Amino acid sequence: MMAFFWQGALLLSLAAATLVHADMKLDCRTDSVTLVWTESRSQADPSLFRLGSCFPTSFTDREAVFNVDFNDCNFRRMVTGDQLTYTNDLTYFSFPDSHILPISHPVVCAYERPKDWYPMIYDPVFNTYGQEALVFHIGLMNGDFSGPAESTSFPLGSFIPIMASVAQKSHQPLLLLLEECVAATTPELLPESSIYPIITNKGCLVDSKTSRSKFEPRQNSSEIHLSLQAFRFALGEEVFIHCKLVAWDPAGLDNTKKACHYNKDHGWELLDNPADSTLCDCCDSSCRSRWMRSTVSGTHGIIQKAVLGPLTITEGDS
Missing domain, CATH: 2.60.40.4100 (Zona pellucida, ZP-C domain)
Structure with missing residues (x-):
């Protein structure tokens, strides 16, 4: 249903597809996002990464991959003027006795707000x-x-x-x-x-x-x-x-x-x-x-x- 709402939505600052930030690749789509984190710390366990409340969709020895909808993972939605953003945090949870430090990295997808957004999202x-x-x-x-x-x-x-x-x-x-x-x-x-x-x-x-x-x-x-x-x-x-x-x-x-x-x-x-x-x-x-x-x-x-x-x-x- 979200795909119907957002058909024709335009990406603003994250337009076109893929954002590279150090070890993170972010692909913002109309109603979902794909995030790939390539871990540079050899002793880190990629399975311990979380996107909001979500576990990795898949992972290897070096990468954690998330392919999720904005309705999942506790994404936060905000409308400011003509812009709508979905935000979350990519975090790494280390064990108490681990020497690998935890991290937290912001994840942001920004869109132009469709003119009919208000009634479709709020009425139900x-x-x-x-x-x-x-x-x-x-x-x-x-x-x-x-x-x-x-x-x-x-x-x-x-x-x-x-x-x-x-x-x-x-x-x-x-x-x-x-x-x-x-x-x-x-x-x-x-x-x-x-x-x-x-x-x-x-x-x-x-x-x-x-x-x-x-x-x-x-x-x-x-x-x-x-x-x-x-x-x-x-x-x-x-x-x-x-x-x-x-x-x-x-x-x-x-x-x-x-x-x-x-x-x-x-x-x-x-x-x-x-x-x-x-x-x-x-x-x-x-x-x-x-x-x-x-x-x-x-x-x-x-x-x-x-x-x-x-x-x-x-x-x-x-």
């Missing part, structure tokens, strides 16, 4: 909801928000990167907000459900008052990135995060339609315009609009309920 791994010609997504991401998370297990105190988005299609430009998010141990919120509040009071990230949780700067108005610090709730159990996603008129922000997080030095801050942070002043009391608006849809926007999970928060390193 996100929870997707449709309403009134708008398509909402919510999902767990890797640490720099460049791709889906590789694990749904998060050690206590680490960050849980969450991205939500709305596909606008032909709709007017919309601002995506998280009006409310709570963690629970059930995929449906029930009266007896034990919950942990994350975002309350119409867009206030209340968890940020006691943690390092925060909204990340926006890449575009139709997405919102949340770095949520893993909290001490239902450790070791399945956790579901229940949210209300709001697609809203960018010009219609008020104290009930906003994204606020707590800055330890400056107090409550508005994500989209810190100079307008007075909209967040109600986060420690009650945020209410001065006039009535529809709670589901209307001229200003649409609200969509979504559930993310299950994920697991662990006591120690995962």
Whole structure:
């Protein structure tokens, strides 16, 4: 399937085929890579080389060969502007009593990003909801928000990167907000459900008052990135995060339609315009609009309920 996605992809800095770096030859293809390492140390054992988590595909007395897909070996995928890169590390593990020193060497394949990359890669791994010609997504991401998370297990105190988005299609430009998010141990919120509040009071990230949780700067108005610090709730159990996603008129922000997080030095801050942070002043009391608006849809926007999970928060390193 990757071959279909990447048909016609262009190599940039690694164009044309083969990169030679000292004892390493690297052949970057559309969805896979071949790496040949020729070992100059006579006492080294080529079978002890690893490309990420992968063992050599084959080896001789002097060479270790890897012929692997980017979906394997824990390759890291990153999009920066119009460039997409796959990175990994070639390592040599020596035994404790060996005089052969371990090594680590970066492996990088760079491509021009296809224009249709975003929906093809992300849609299958996100929870997707449709309403009134708008398509909402919510999902767990890797640490720099460049791709889906590789694990749904998060050690206590680490960050849980969450991205939500709305596909606008032909709709007017919309601002995506998280009006409310709570963690629970059930995929449906029930009266007896034990919950942990994350975002309350119409867009206030209340968890940020006691943690390092925060909204990340926006890449575009139709997405919102949340770095949520893993909290001490239902450790070791399945956790579901229940949210209300709001697609809203960018010009219609008020104290009930906003994204606020707590800055330890400056107090409550508005994500989209810190100079307008007075909209967040109600986060420690009650945020209410001065006039009535529809709670589901209307001229200003649409609200969509979504559930993310299950994920697991662990006591120690995962």
